[in-house]
Amino acid sequence: MLWIERMLKDLHLLEFSEIPIIFCGNLSAQRLASNPIFHAKSKHIEVAYHFVREQVMAKEVELQHVSSRECLADIFTKALGKEVFTKHRT
Incomplete structure (x- = not known):
């Protein structure tokens, strides 16, 4: 998402x-992404996180929770x- 946003900005399209x-x-x-303090348990997490x-x-970017039902x-x-399947399918 960030890549697309920056590409559109660089192309002066949006x-x-x-x-x-x-x-x-x-x-x-x-919570892990929003917590500014690194814990010993989080030091081996993938670079993406x-x-x-x-x-x-x-x-x-902002993170918002979405219920698993939604x-x-x-x-x-x-x-x-x-x-739930029928709801999502429609």
Whole structure:
């Protein structure tokens, strides 16, 4: 998302006036990305998580929680109950 935003800006096609929001269904990942203090347990985490943390701290991106009942991507990645599957399918 950040790459596309910067590419459009560099091409003078689009300027974004608001901070992009990433919806995250994993509260632990969201807390880790928003926490400015590194813990001993977090030093071996992949570089991608550190990048997201840096972007959150720099106010380049915002993370917001989305309930697993509302996460549309789950229809492709998880076994869902009939009610949730039907809701997402429609």
